[in-house]
Amino acid sequence: MVAAASLFRGNVLVKGVGFVHSYIDSLTIGANVGGLQWVDMLVQLFFFLVLLALLKKFAWGPLMNIMEKREKYVADEIEEAERSRAEAEKASKEAADQLNQVRAEAQKMIEDAKSAGTSQQEQIIAAAKKEAERIKEAAQADIQNEKERAIQALQDKVASLSVLIASKVIEKELSEQDQEKLINEYIKEVGEER
Amino acid sequence: MDHESPIVHDIFGIPGADLNLSNLLMTFIVSLIVFVFCVWGSRKLQMKPKGMQNFMEWAVEFVRGIIKDNMDWKTGRLFLPLGLTLIFYILVSNLIGVATAGVVGHTLWWKSPTADAVLTLTLSTTIILLTHYYGIKIQGTKAYLKTYVTPVWFMFPFKIVEEFTNTLTLGLRLFGNIYAGEILLGLLVGLATTSATGFFLSALPMLAWQGFSVFIGGIQSYVFVMLTMVYMSHKVNTEH
Numbered sequence: 001m002v003a004a005a006s007l008f009r010g011n012v013l014v015k016g017v018g019f020v021h022s023y024i025d026s027l028t029i030g031a032n033v034g035g036l037q038w039v040d041m042l043v044q045l046f047f048f049l050v051l052l053a054l055l056k057k058f059a060w061g062p063l064m065n066i067m068e069k070r071e072k073y074v075a076d077e078i079e080e081a082e083r084s085r086a087e088a089e090k091a092s093k094e095a096a097d098q099l100n101q102v103r104a105e106a107q108k109m110i111e112d113a114k115s116a117g118t119s120q121q122e123q124i125i126a127a128a129k130k131e132a133e134r135i136k137e138a139a140q141a142d143i144q145n146e147k148e149r150a151i152q153a154l155q156d157k158v159a160s161l162s163v164l165i166a167s168k169v170i171e172k173e174l175s176e177q178d179q180e181k182l183i184n185e186y187i188k189e190v191g192e193e194r
Numbered sequence: 195m196d197h198e199s200p201i202v203h204d205i206f207g208i209p210g211a212d213l214n215l216s217n218l219l220m221t222f223i224v225s226l227i228v229f230v231f232c233v234w235g236s237r238k239l240q241m242k243p244k245g246m247q248n249f250m251e252w253a254v255e256f257v258r259g260i261i262k263d264n265m266d267w268k269t270g271r272l273f274l275p276l277g278l279t280l281i282f283y284i285l286v287s288n289l290i291g292v293a294t295a296g297v298v299g300h301t302l303w304w305k306s307p308t309a310d311a312v313l314t315l316t317l318s319t320t321i322i323l324l325t326h327y328y329g330i331k332i333q334g335t336k337a338y339l340k341t342y343v344t345p346v347w348f349m350f351p352f353k354i355v356e357e358f359t360n361t362l363t364l365g366l367r368l369f370g371n372i373y374a375g376e377i378l379l380g381l382l383v384g385l386a387t388t389s390a391t392g393f394f395l396s397a398l399p400m401l402a403w404q405g406f407s408v409f410i411g412g413i414q415s416y417v418f419v420m421l422t423m424v425y426m427s428h429k430v431n432t433e434h
Contacts, residue, residue: 037213037217037312039212040212040217040310040312040316041312041316043213043218044307044313044316044317047221047222047224048221048279048320050225051283052275052276054233055228055229055233055278055282056275056279058229058233058236059232059236059250060232060236060254060274060275060279061275062236062239063236064254064271064274065239066240066241067251067254
């Protein structure tokens with residue numbers, strides 16, 4: 001190696017090739033090329049297979065497991081989300097339908113109430129008119145009664161007056177002229193009283 | 195600078211049973227790092243991910259993307275743990291040699307395990323054998339055998355050759371990339387340690403090459419998993 005180094009110092013480009021040659025020859029890695037070292041092979045194979053088995057059990061198995069689990073989980077989640085979205089859509093549609101229905105019902109109720117109110121109003125007015133009519137008729141009947149009673153009373157009074165007049169005429173024994181005058185006066189009196 | 199591999203010859207008295215202790219050490223360390231990191235990253239898992247869980251899930255999604263590009267997810271999910279383990283294992287293997295190389299005495303202990311052709315070829319062979327295994331398991335023997343003579347019967351030899359070339363290219367591509375990276379890093383380190391001038395000369399290329407090696411390490415781990423899934427899909431896809 002010392003010789004190689006001195007060569008190297010002398011002429012790098014030309015002598016470098018010789019240096020490489022001598023160096024490769026001296027390398028043990030070079031000595032390994034060729035030759036069937038079957039024990040090495042078995043040892044290597046053994047280590048590799050053991051490694052494979054151990055890693056399969058402790059690393060790749062769990063890793064693949066969890067990755068597949070996650071894949072499944074994600075797929076499930078997506079499915080779930082889609083389903084719940086469809087459900088939500090359906091529910092909102094139902095709610096809208098119900099709202100419309102309720103609105104229509106409310107409208108109908110208002111209209112019913114309005115028409116009921118109108119008819120009640122008419123009824124009340126009709127009843128009031130009827131009542132007024134009845135009261136009016138009753139009042140008229142009363143007036144008639146009163147009138148008749150008054151006429152009756154007047155007639156009674158006229159009769160008693162006539163008797164009174166007659167008795168006074170008789171008491172005084174007046175002349176025919178005076179009689180007539182008297183009667184007229186009384187009648188006049190009666191007429192004025194009335 | 196004369197590095198050697200810490201090789202133990204004839205273990206248990208079996209002739210030819212040589213073990214590179216560095217490979218043993220590094221594969222063990224890499225496995226340990228990957229295991230601790232991944233288990234630490236995927237502890238306390240929650241439906242709403244936080245911190246490390248995000249990263250781990252990103253990694254899972256990434257590998258899942260690779261698999262989905264190549265085959266039906268129904269059959270593909272079977273290979274997700276394999277792909278994930280592969281990508282982490284190779285990435286850590288590639289990167290572990292970029293930042294550091296450990297030499298004790300004259301022995302190279304600490305390096306990228308993927309800078310050793312033996313280990314990358316082991317991985318690729320395992321993968322190809324697995325594709326055959328799952329091909330038979332999923333398609334049935336008859337359909338599996340039929341893939342060798344489709345679309346026409348004389349494709350048979352090519353199909354056979356293809357299996358071997360697939361194995362070789364899959365392993366050697368990874369090895370070549372990482373090995374080349376380590377060699378250049380080794381050269382630059384060697385240059386840097388020779389003299390003060392060498393140190394300054396090598397500083398900038400070293401920085402650039404380390405950055406590039408990190409990039410290469412990431413790309414190669416991706417390519418390895420990608421090709422694994424491509425080969426797998428050739429065997430298990432019933433439509434193709």
